[in-house]
Amino acid sequence: MAKLLSSPQIEKIVAKKKSGEKITMIAAYDYPFALLADRADADIILVGDSLANVVLGLEKTKDVTMDEMIHHAKAVRRAVKDALVVGDMPFESYQNDGKTAVLSAQRFIKEAGCDAVKMEWSDRCPLLTREIRAAGIPVMGHVGLTPQTAEQLGGLKVQGKDADSARRIIQNALELEAFGCFSMVLECVPAPLAKMITKKLSIPTIGIGAGVYCDGQVLVLHDILGLSTGKNPKFVKQYAHLYDQVLSAITNFREDVQTSRFPDAEHSYSMSPEELQKLTTHNED
Ligand code: KIV
Numbered sequence: 001m002a003k004l005l006s007s008p009q010i011e012k013i014v015a016k017k018k019s020g021e022k023i024t025m026i027a028a029y030d031y032p033f034a035l036l037a038d039r040a041d042a043d044i045i046l047v048g049d050s051l052a053n054v055v056l057g058l059e060k061t062k063d064v065t066m067d068e069m070i071h072h073a074k075a076v077r078r079a080v081k082d083a084l085v086v087g088d089m090p091f092e093s094y095q096n097d098g099k100t101a102v103l104s105a106q107r108f109i110k111e112a113g114c115d116a117v118k119m120e121w122s123d124r125c126p127l128l129t130r131e132i133r134a135a136g137i138p139v140m141g142h143v144g145l146t147p148q149t150a151e152q153l154g155g156l157k158v159q160g161k162d163a164d165s166a167r168r169i170i171q172n173a174l175e176l177e178a179f180g181c182f183s184m185v186l187e188c189v190p191a192p193l194a195k196m197i198t199k200k201l202s203i204p205t206i207g208i209g210a211g212v213y214c215d216g217q218v219l220v221l222h223d224i225l226g227l228s229t230g231k232n233p234k235f236v237k238q239y240a241h242l243y244d245q246v247l248s249a250i251t252n253f254r255e256d257v258q259t260s261r262f263p264d265a266e267h268s269y270s271m272s273p274e275e276l277q278k279l280t281t282h283n284e285d
Contacts, residue, residue, distance in 0.1 A: 009084045009115060010138055010182050013043055016215065017204040023216025025206050029055045029072045033221050034079035042083050046118065046218060047073040049088045049148070054222050061147045062091040066104060073112035086140055087114040091148045095122050098131040105132045118185065120146035121172050126179040133180040141176035143169050144210065145188035160189045173197050185218065186210040209235030
């Protein structure tokens, strides 16, 4: 295994694998939600490229641009005091050549203040990982289902269900570790495969739809909160149902405005009768 780029936060996260303490990662994209995730003691806040569909209303994660990612990563950085902030390298910001990959990773660190970057697997990723690390930037890997290249994988489907494809995913994870990733996302793979990968790697695995044996788990904050629209994947567990609550709050506000119940005296500013009198008199002159 390549020597890990050291920072106290990364060391703490890697040490959790050895101690068996589970790692929590949350995908969040803005100041208020990143602040809450940090206050709730999440280890890692990922500014995921899921920003595309979760927040920007785009169809695919591929549709988000580097500038949009940086804009949101900056907001997250302003909110987070303790957690590791990881910027997710968007489609076409790294796949084509090492120079572009390093420049994109540097933007996440220098412009947005992130602590590390994440890249989805492609054949070039091991070498790109080495180049980005050589620029002093820690890299998180991502294998299994890689949404940026989902078309080539038969869609947003569980990966590694047969022995051959499972072996390939194990190989990819081992290669990324050897080239210097400090942790690895395992997305949508069978739990027994994630268990094997977790045993083989000395860096932590962080699962999403990859079962309980990973060293940590990641979910999109909007999914945890029940704020997402549409059908959730099987692996999502909602811990609140904010969609209904937010809809009802906004509906109540609209009804109060229409019926002049809002603003009432409690939410309005008053003026002393004397001043009001002076004003009225003055205005009548
Ligand atoms: O963008 C994202 O939210 C992710 C997680 C699914 C790991 O990459």
